Amino acid sequence: MNALAGILAFVVQKLATALTQLFVVATLVFSIMYIMPGDPVLLLLGSESSPSPETIAAMRSRLGLDQPVLTQYVSWLTDVVRFDLGNSILGGYSVGQVVADNLPRTLELGLAAIVIASLIGVPVGIAAALNRGTLVDTALTSMTTIGISVPVYILGALLIILFSLQLGWLPSSGYMDIGRNAPEHFRRLVLPAFTLGFGLAASIARMTRSSMLEILNRDFIRALRAKGMSERRIIWQHALRNASIPVVTIIGLQLGNLMGGTVLVEAMFNWPGLSTLLVDAVSSRDYPVVQGSVLAIAALFIFINLAVELIYGLLDPRIRRRRT
Amino acid sequence: MTLFLLRMRPAVAASALLLAAVVAIAIIGPALAPYNPYEIQHLKVNQPSSPQHWLGTDEFGRDLLSRLLIGIRPTVMVAMGATVIAAAFGTFLGIVGAYGPRLVSFGIMRSVDILLAFPPILLALLAVGFWQSGVVSLMAVIGVVYTPHFARIAQSSTLQVMQQEYVQAERSMGASPLRIVFRAILPNILSPLMVQATLTIAAAILLESGLSFLGLGIVPPEPSWGQMIGTARSYLSINPMYLVWPALCLAMTVLAINIIGDYLRDLLDPRLRQ
Numbered sequence: 001m002n003a004l005a006g007i008l009a010f011v012v013q014k015l016a017t018a019l020t021q022l023f024v025v026a027t028l029v030f031s032i033m034y035i036m037p038g039d040p041v042l043l044l045l046g047s048e049s050s051p052s053p054e055t056i057a058a059m060r061s062r063l064g065l066d067q068p069v070l071t072q073y074v075s076w077l078t079d080v081v082r083f084d085l086g087n088s089i090l091g092g093y094s095v096g097q098v099v100a101d102n103l104p105r106t107l108e109l110g111l112a113a114i115v116i117a118s119l120i121g122v123p124v125g126i127a128a129a130l131n132r133g134t135l136v137d138t139a140l141t142s143m144t145t146i147g148i149s150v151p152v153y154i155l156g157a158l159l160i161i162l163f164s165l166q167l168g169w170l171p172s173s174g175y176m177d178i179g180r181n182a183p184e185h186f187r188r189l190v191l192p193a194f195t196l197g198f199g200l201a202a203s204i205a206r207m208t209r210s211s212m213l214e215i216l217n218r219d220f221i222r223a224l225r226a227k228g229m230s231e232r233r234i235i236w237q238h239a240l241r242n243a244s245i246p247v248v249t250i251i252g253l254q255l256g257n258l259m260g261g262t263v264l265v266e267a268m269f270n271w272p273g274l275s276t277l278l279v280d281a282v283s284s285r286d287y288p289v290v291q292g293s294v295l296a297i298a299a300l301f302i303f304i305n306l307a308v309e310l311i312y313g314l315l316d317p318r319i320r321r322r323r324t
Numbered sequence: 325m326t327l328f329l330l331r332m333r334p335a336v337a338a339s340a341l342l343l344a345a346v347v348a349i350a351i352i353g354p355a356l357a358p359y360n361p362y363e364i365q366h367l368k369v370n371q372p373s374s375p376q377h378w379l380g381t382d383e384f385g386r387d388l389l390s391r392l393l394i395g396i397r398p399t400v401m402v403a404m405g406a407t408v409i410a411a412a413f414g415t416f417l418g419i420v421g422a423y424g425p426r427l428v429s430f431g432i433m434r435s436v437d438i439l440l441a442f443p444p445i446l447l448a449l450l451a452v453g454f455w456q457s458g459v460v461s462l463m464a465v466i467g468v469v470y471t472p473h474f475a476r477i478a479q480s481s482t483l484q485v486m487q488q489e490y491v492q493a494e495r496s497m498g499a500s501p502l503r504i505v506f507r508a509i510l511p512n513i514l515s516p517l518m519v520q521a522t523l524t525i526a527a528a529i530l531l532e533s534g535l536s537f538l539g540l541g542i543v544p545p546e547p548s549w550g551q552m553i554g555t556a557r558s559y560l561s562i563n564p565m566y567l568v569w570p571a572l573c574l575a576m577t578v579l580a581i582n583i584i585g586d587y588l589r590d591l592l593d594p595r596l597r598q
Contacts, residue, residue, distance in 0.1 A: 024438055032450060149579045151530050153537050153553055154571040161564050172560070260443025267538055268557065279538050282449055294450055298442065305441065 010313050018306040025298040029291045030076050041065065063089075085292035090284055095292035098277060103296060105175065106262055106273035112189055113197035113258060114251065121201040122247065125208025126240070132213060140205065147202030152261050156195040156268040163191060173270040192269040196261050200254050207250040211243040218242075252308035259301055274300075336587045339580035346577055349393055350400040357390035362545050370563040379569050382552070383559055392569060395547040402462045402542075403528040407521055409467025414474020415517060419505055421475060422482035433479060436472040444469045444531055452535055457543045462535065466528050477520050481513035488512075515592035522585035526578050533574055549574045 041059045060066050064075070079086065085095035128140040164172035171188050178185040215221065216239055224234050263275040270276070274297050281289035349356065359377075365385030372380045379388040421432040439447070444466075451465045485491060491508045499507075533550025535541035537557075542548035544555075549570040556567035 149582050150575050157567050256443050260445045263445050
């Protein structure tokens with residue numbers, strides 16, 4: 001009973017934190033227009049050389065900017081709670097609809113990147129750990145240092161040069177709807193997902209290596225060896241299982257970087273996700289779209305973090321008991 | 325100096341030399357440029373390397389080597405400026421967060437936690453779009469984005485240092501809070517902050533070039549490496565080397581800073597020195 005209450009308290013507390021974060025982000029997103037120097041209306045009308053006072057007033061009332069700030073804030077928050085993100089200034093379309101269209105594409109890209117990163121990172125880390133101190137280890141570890149340092153748009157460009165321009169194996173950019181042409185959809189996913197996942201693969205490889213090395217030095221491994229168990233079984237069944245906990249942690253911690261990476265990767269490969277929406281909106285100063293897409297990205301981010309923390313907390317009672 | 329370099333690890337020495345060259349070029353770059361980096365030549369568009377143009381030309385026929393050389397300055401200025409801003413504000417907020425009244429420090433540290441939860445590029449994107457583009461605003465935006473990182477480190481180091489006997493001794497002798505902060509705390513939290521500063525310079529370079537890559541950073545015709553990479557992206561099939569050169573410069577610089585950062589961390593942390 002006591003344990004159940006503890007779990008419940010933990011979940012409630014984490015949920016409350018996430019909701020507070022969402023609220024803060026919504027407030028921040030609302031206040032962008034006021035914090036930033038310059039009048040958003042003038043910025044929007046910037047293409048016209050000197051807009052007349054009537055034009056400015058008309059635009060102001062169209063955007064609801066002639067209302068008191070508090071009224072605007074309350075109506076913005078109530079709209080957001082009802083998933084009404086307003087309409088684009090330039091295109092007139094519903095921001096909520098565009099966000100809903102683009103969100104799954106960003107999720108798909110991120111998920112594919114995590115899968116690729118794990119498929120590369122874990123074996124590389126194991127190989128480096130098992131060959132500790134040899135040339136193989138040095139080569140693999142240096143590769144991970146480079147992998148962490150190289151910016152995604154450089155890696156992406158090099159991959160495009162190699163795999164689409166030189167070898168012609170994969171398309172260089174663009175998106176294909178999965179319903180229209182599924183094989184082409186996945187062919188177009190490969191390069192962006194690999195580009196996005198490469199840095200994560202390097203982090204995973206480093207963590208797998210150090211975690212494996214630590215586990216292989218433990219007494220229970222020595223005991224298994226003394227018992228005469230085959231080295232292969234020790235590594236795959238016992239060491240890897242114990243070494244995987246910090247690896248899962250690093251994947252959780254790196255999700256933020258991964259989300260940041262999508263901004264550049266989507267631009268690099270013309271992938272029509274949330275970040276592309278945001279960058280286009282920022283360039284054209286279509287601020288309802290900016291607000292909507294930032295809110296969506298932040299919400300996605302907060303929920304992923306929440307999920308990661310809840311899973312850890314439920315798996316490991318020590319985390320649950322720690323005061324946060 | 326030579327002896328000092330020789331005693332370091334080769335990779336660290338090479339990185340230090342490379343960074344010295346980068347800073348030197350940032351200062352005297354325009355004098356080294358073989359051509360006027362803004363001069364448009366329609367007859368020499370997107371050329372590969374040649375004896376006249378060592379690294380070729382861009383989509384307006386401008387000399388790539390010259391643009392690379394003067395493109396360092398905005399990047400270095402933004403990175404250094406942003407790091408100074410972030411370090412100054414962050415350290416101040418962190419010390420107040422550890423030393424100040426409870427309510428103030430609670431407010432500061434909760435805000436820091438919330439900001440730290442978001443990827444820097446997202447925060448920067450939010451601000452950059454509504455601000456005038458250019459070196460100074462990029463400095464300010466990137467500086468603000470990295471302020472929470474310094475605040476977090478300054479706060480936790482201050483809390484640690486405040487437990488030490490010498491701080492308690494100062495306090496029991498009736499030293500003013502200002503004296504305690506400047507004489508006892510600040511000198512003793514400098515090393516983690518310095519490591520953070522090197523990491524932030526690298527991160528700020530990447531962030532500036534990322535924003536410029538997206539077309540939201542340094543404004544053309546002023547070049548920066550990230551912006552050149554972004555533009556070159558459209559000319560990959562015609563002139564791939566246009567992209568490779570700035571990419572190589574950027575990757576090498578960031579790698580060098582990271583290597584120095586690792587070295588500094590080991591050097592300043594006695595536990596890792598073995």
